[in-house]
Amino acid sequence: MRNKKILTVIGICTLGAALTFGGCGKEKQKASEAVPKAEPAVTEAATPTPEPTATPTPVPLKTLGTKAEGAYEVQIKNATTRPISGVAIKSSEEADFTTQLLGEGDTFAADEERMLYYLPAAGETPTPAEAAGDEKLLTTAYDIRITFGDDGSTVTLHSFPFGDIAKGDLLAADGVGYLNYESVNTKSVIDTKAAELAVVAQQVADAQAAAEAEAAAAAAAEQTYEEPIYEEPSYEEPVYEEPSYEEPSYEEPSYDEGGTWMAGLYGKGNFCDKRKKQYRKTGLQQ
Numbered sequence: 001m002r003n004k005k006i007l008t009v010i011g012i013c014t015l016g017a018a019l020t021f022g023g024c025g026k027e028k029q030k031a032s033e034a035v036p037k038a039e040p041a042v043t044e045a046a047t048p049t050p051e052p053t054a055t056p057t058p059v060p061l062k063t064l065g066t067k068a069e070g071a072y073e074v075q076i077k078n079a080t081t082r083p084i085s086g087v088a089i090k091s092s093e094e095a096d097f098t099t100q101l102l103g104e105g106d107t108f109a110a111d112e113e114r115m116l117y118y119l120p121a122a123g124e125t126p127t128p129a130e131a132a133g134d135e136k137l138l139t140t141a142y143d144i145r146i147t148f149g150d151d152g153s154t155v156t157l158h159s160f161p162f163g164d165i166a167k168g169d170l171l172a173a174d175g176v177g178y179l180n181y182e183s184v185n186t187k188s189v190i191d192t193k194a195a196e197l198a199v200v201a202q203q204v205a206d207a208q209a210a211a212e213a214e215a216a217a218a219a220a221a222e223q224t225y226e227e228p229i230y231e232e233p234s235y236e237e238p239v240y241e242e243p244s245y246e247e248p249s250y251e252e253p254s255y256d257e258g259g260t261w262m263a264g265l266y267g268k269g270n271f272c273d274k275r276k277k278q279y280r281k282t283g284l285q286q
Helices: 002-034 128-133 193-223 257-266 270-285
Strands: 062-064 072-078 084-091 113-118 142-148 154-157 165-173 176-183 189-191
Touching: 142 165, 154 176, 176 193
Parallel strands: 062 113, 072 165
Antiparallel strands: 072 113, 084 142, 142 154, 165 176, 176 189
């Protein structure tokens, strides 16, 4: 009986110890789970500070023409791949290109950009400021002739769009020069090649029509030409009239007695007969 009690007490103590140790283990596990694990620190590489770079000073563009107050200003690039030795401008009212925009001896190189300046003559066309103030103002059309330095050939930009172009490329192909630029007014890209080809085609047609008209006029003039009639002048041979001759009448002189001695000297009747014959001969000779 006593042994049973001892065994019961030992069992109870063993059970209590087990429960005690089991609860402590769970609490330790929970405590370990509650403490966050320390993650290793990540060291980031230091970003090098860029050294300040000097801002390049923009080189001013060379010019075509002379900058002046109120002048049109256009930044133009030579995209023709050829050197340009001449840039001249004229209005539609002028016959020849008298205003040179590129200085003598200067060359507008391929891929080079320049500022083009042009100031309209007084009363010729409104200035850019005036044109911007009234869109209905009519402007004079301007043509620009380009001369290439490699062979001296030329192309013409017809009706240069002053007032609608601020920056553009100058090109050349198929025998014409043309522009490619963004319109200031519409903001759309404009290419003038088709318009330039149409202008050249019209010029060729006009020249051909003029030549045909001239040939037709010459042919008509040749058909209506009448050769002048030549009349030989009439010639009348002069009539020759032989002059009439009248023999002079001769009256024999009367002799008085004083002439007797001469008759005796020369013989009777000799002297008078001889003189008479002499007078007759003389009269015939006259």
